[in-house]
Amino acid sequence: MSYGILLLRVALGLSVAAHGAQKLFGALGGHGPRGTAGYFGNLGFRAPLVLAVAAGVSELSGVLLAVGLLTPLAAVAIVIVQLNAIGSVHWRHGFWNSAGGYELNLLIIAAATTIAATGPGRFSLDRLIGWDDNLSGLWWGVGVLVVGAAVSAVTLSLGRRPPAEAAQSAGDEEVREAA
Numbered sequence: 001m002s003y004g005i006l007l008l009r010v011a012l013g014l015s016v017a018a019h020g021a022q023k024l025f026g027a028l029g030g031h032g033p034r035g036t037a038g039y040f041g042n043l044g045f046r047a048p049l050v051l052a053v054a055a056g057v058s059e060l061s062g063v064l065l066a067v068g069l070l071t072p073l074a075a076v077a078i079v080i081v082q083l084n085a086i087g088s089v090h091w092r093h094g095f096w097n098s099a100g101g102y103e104l105n106l107l108i109i110a111a112a113t114t115i116a117a118t119g120p121g122r123f124s125l126d127r128l129i130g131w132d133d134n135l136s137g138l139w140w141g142v143g144v145l146v147v148g149a150a151v152s153a154v155t156l157s158l159g160r161r162p163p164a165e166a167a168q169s170a171g172d173e174e175v176r177e178a179a
Helices: 002-025 030-040 048-060 062-067 071-093 103-118 125-129 138-158 163-178
Strands: none
Touching: 002 030, 002 048, 002 062, 002 071, 002 103, 030 048, 048 062, 048 071, 062 071, 071 103, 071 138, 103 138
16 A cells, blocks of 8 residues: 555656646746736636746645655645636536546545545655654545635635626736737
8 A cells, every 4th residue: 555655646746746847937838927827817816926826836735745745735735726727717618628627637636635534655754754643534635625625715716806807807908918
C-alpha cells in the first residue's frame, strides 16, 4: 500500500504543480499570472490577478503533496482549485472531459481527498517528522471536501460579477483595446 500511495501522491502532486508553474511563472507553455488573470477576468472574476496567483500557489502545493508534507493542506488547496474550475468552466459542458466537462477534475478531487483520508504513507516527510498519524483519517478526507466546497462556494458566488456586469466589463475591455 505504501508504494501505491507514493505513486499516487507523486503523479498527482507533480501534475497539478506543473499547472501552478504555468500560472505563476509562465513555465511549461503557460501564460503566467497576467495571462491567467486575463482568462479569469473573462470568466467574470472580480479580482482576476489575485485569483490567478492564488490558483497558481494552490496548484504549486502539489509539490507538498508529492513529498508528503502537510498532506491535508495540499489536498484541500488542490480540491479548491478543481471545484472552482468545475463551477466556472466545466459544469456547463457535462461530465465527459472530451466535451470540456468535469470528468478529469472529479478524478483529481477524488485522488486528493483519498490521499488526505488514507494519509501520506510510509514514504513521506509527514511520516519522517512524525505527523502522519495526526494528519490522516476519514475526518481529514471529509474536512478536505467540506472546506474545499465552502471556499469554492464563496469564490464562485462573491468572487464573480453577475453575468450582465461581467459581459459589460468584457465589452469595456474590448473598447479600451481597440482605442
